[in-house]
Amino acid sequence: MLDIRLFREKPDYVKERLSTRGAGLSSMVDEVTSLDEQRREAETERQKLQGDRNRISKEIGIAKKKGEDTSAIEAQVRGIGDRIEQIGRDADALDVKQRDLMLGIPNLPHDACPIGESAEQNPEVKVWGEKPSYDFAPKDHVALGAQHGMLDFEAGAKITGSAFVVYRGAGARLERALINFLLDLHTTSHGYTEVNTPFVVKADALVGTTQLPKFADQVYHCQEDDLYLVPTAEVPVTNLHREEIVKLESLPIQYAAYTPCFRREAGSAGLGTRGLIRMHQFDKVELVKITTPETSMEELEKLTANAEVVLQTLGLHYRIIELCTGDVGFGSSKTYDIEVWAPGQGTYLEVSSCSNFGEFQARRMNLRYKDENGKNRFCHTLNGSGTALARLFVALVETYQQADGSIAIPAPLQRYFGTEKIG
């Protein structure tokens, strides 16, 4: 959520920034400011009447002690009470309306975020390694998965539905090895604290990290208990500190967490992809940082670098693109996407999206810290995948397939997996 004061004081700036995301957003600014004016007018009136009531009610108490008759003055206060209720209803309604509107307005892209209209304009900012070449026709992970009995899409469809998979044998073991490898890497080499959270959360948590209310159709909801399956560990982990005032000395707070991620992918009918690329459930190790406003941009660079180490250690070719203003996510002010090369697909796959949300999420979840002057200020929050598992699995098996059909396991992963190759 954005700061309402920014709308009052610099409406043109807010409009200008929002318009870099796309047309149509800047008109919301005028809607907010006019609503805000009405709301405050009603609020001020209500508060003035409440003051009257408080004052006169006290007088009644004093008069009663003296044994005086107070029926006339009581009637007067009753009248005030009625007006408070009327005006209060207006004020509350305007307040809800304003909040709903504000929750639907995306974050302002940072000045450092490149201007652009769509994904085509995302600049490539880094390339690491090279596309591997093969003297045979590389297979894709679906074929390799079937060949080694690692991936069973039919079983996933049978017990749950399409876009769910069953990992078997070496596949299940590889998935588990990768999770352990990633958690160990980030906790021992990069200073993150491992957390293991619930995989279901309440609505407030999703509002805090911006999945609700706008993207309600993308999350699985358990109606009976009003709980949601996490679409990413970002949700439970960032919300760990919601409604807290954290100590300045504790910043930056850095967490690494493994969770499965559940996404309805509504709107992407058939999901349009083969294999593991786009599933309703996939594993992911997520990195989350809570920082001061002054350090968040440099922490974004570090976070991205931490995620890159994963691919470097595994020897996987990747590139980094920076999302332009027209493509950057709803809550983000600046985002890097890391895309790994998958030879069997002949394409890059997004395995990590590293974002600085500024105070956008912190404001929604009321996450603050006390600064040097003892003043409460909103923290900045960041997160990035470190990395998504399913696509990492894809890149790994497709990259390391051998002419004889076997799959080599990169050296750093061998102690987690147990052997040097599959097949």
Place this chain on the structure above:
RNA sequence: GGAGAGAUGGCUGAGUGGUCGAAAGCACAUCUUUGCUAAAGAUGCGUAGCCUUUAACAGCUACCGAGGGUUCGAAUCCCUCUCUCUCCGCCA
């Protein structure tokens, strides 16, 4: 799932309809004093919003787990919910 108890400011803990945003203690901050590494005294010490303002101060409003209700007036009475603790049941 059943029975009972509870939820008050950073912490402990008073307060059962009227000058209560809330006693007291602890902790913390500043100052003073004695002096020596501890003690005494004074003052201050919640959050958010509104109004005003260059800014601050002052003022006003709301907040005593959450949401409703009763009342001229609610931390205090009533209802619903959430969470915590104890006992019983069930259970990996």
